[in-house]
Amino acid sequence: MHWPHFQEKGPFMHQTRVSHLLLPALLGALPLGAWADGGPALALANTLNGADTAWLMVSTALVLLMTLPGIALFYGGMVRQINVINTMASVVGIAAVVSVLWFAVAYSLAFTPGSADLGAFIGGLQRMGFSGLEYLGSAGQVAVSHVAPHVPESVFSMFQLTFAIITCALVVGALVERMHFGALLGFASLWLLLVYAPIAHWVWEPSGWLAKLGALDFAGGAVVHINAGAAALVVAYALGPRTGYGREPFIPFNLGLTMAGTGLLWVGWFGFNAGSALAADGRAGLAMAVTHLAAAAGAMAWMAAEWLARRRASLLGLCSGVVAGLVAITPAAGFVTLRGALVIGLVAGVACYWGATALKRWLRADDSLDVFGVHGVGGLVGALLTGVLADPAISGVQASVAAQLVACVAVLGYSVVMTTVVLWITSRFVSLRVSEEQERTGLDLALHNEQLGH
């Protein structure tokens, strides 16, 4: 996430951090003394940028649209008919749980500076307990985040929430058709707090250690896609393969839904990437253009790879190629030119095809809808190529392949380890997997007592 106006747009009113900002925070139960310099604060409302605010609000809606219904349709179309409702319910349930936890805890952990000792790794408590986001119309003041002081904090935090929602929802693709609904919601809650929030803090909060290292991640190649891909792989291993996997045909319910989901993802990604400029400016425009080009290049590359390997150009392949290109351009969107985006899209299309076919077979995990193969591999390709192709003339930032590599390894490793821990904790309270009979019946009927019409 970039913060273009951080330096040039003021006044940034750290000094106006008044006590009434915290009053809603659990009636003063939070440790006020824990505030570090440079956190969210009140600013004069007339210092906000209207155009930037409007664009960020639109982007927020676009990114939410990627999940609801984008991911729900994308995944729902690929599972068997008896599990479509469960898959969609999983996405909606995650969106609800993550939203509440975001304002309760996670936003503060991710996007406040934290203490002097731990600030590089985790945020503080300033915004816990649904506090902050004030709009004091009579006083002409509004809360802003230090990360984006030119837009209301309410908009910034909502924008970031939609990223948290989609990251958690992406993992669903690896666990469909066999995980308990309750266990999934418990897992997603813990995962948000213990995995997503810290990693978002490392990369996107200015005091995070990867941000300080110079790792570039414009819109979430590492935070969203490598993270979700790694977690998906761990969950797939932990749950084991679906009953009958490798012996029975698992026919997708309706690839038309998957195509509709892909369309929503493609359009929504304009908010994801161009919105991550946090401004309605030239850089956002470039981010939108490179996003579109990379998606197209990804589709062409996947199609070519599939044609060479199987003499077919499938609809699912085209959709997957689009997503591969979009994933890979995500970390690079505010740093590369159109030519760079073309390269990233083409490489990602081929790499993700390999990830969803040969690598998947080699890994021997039932990552059911290829979350690691597309998001994990695409995120790694994009993050590393950002180090190679970033143009300093665009952002004024010199990229480093070494820093990108460190970020990839750190996010991948942390996500793998902590996802394992989160799954273990969840399994102490509830069974992760449904019974074989429930699996055979289908999770729609077995868990939700609902069924698709014919």
Add this chain to the structure above:
Amino acid sequence: MSPSDLFGIAAHMHVLLRRKTGRVTDTEWMACNAEYAREIARFARERARVDGHVELLVWAEKLESAIATLAPAPRKPLVQSAAEALRAGQVQPVPGPEDATAQAKYIGRLR
């Protein structure tokens, strides 16, 4: 046993056999023809023994208990049965080799 219970057992057996053995059966016929149902139960027992599908054994027993309540089906000429089925629109096309290939594509992989 009510006809709907019997039909439910037959439907479950149909799904199990399709999934475990690939054998396609006629659910409606199984629920009304004792001879056919007994043969299906025998087949399910055999496959349970050979392939180790315990679930098939359980449902074979249920099916055999259920068909004990069935009266022998009145015999109808084949032409008459076919004509009735056609009028009712119940004739399902037999899956051809292309369908089988398409389904096999999704064994162990999505793409």
